[in-house]
Amino acid sequence: MSSCQGCGHELVEIGLTIDGSRIVMRSCSTCDTRSWHRDGDPVHLDGVLTDLSAVPTRYRRSLSS
Ligand SMILES: [Zn+2]
Known part of the structure; x- marks a missing residue:
């Protein structure tokens, strides 16, 4: 950790799978x-994050319950 x-x-x-790639978000x-x-390498998802902004929120909500 x-x-x-x-x-x-x-x-x-x-962990998420996006476009066939293994993506890990550390929050x-x-x-x-x-x-x-992505696959162990740091990535900057500036543009992608805008589209995916709902995803981490949903996961974070489920984690906190
Ligand atoms: Zn901190």
Whole structure:
């Protein structure tokens, strides 16, 4: 498990499959920092994130229950 670069809090990892690629979102519940990794490599999904903005929200909601 990784730690947040901003606050050191433990990160939550959420795996998604997007366009056949394995995407992992690491999210900090303390400061809401997110990072994305595709097949183990960091990725910047600036444009994609706009389209996917509903996905992490839905997963985060389910995780917090
Ligand atoms: Zn944090």
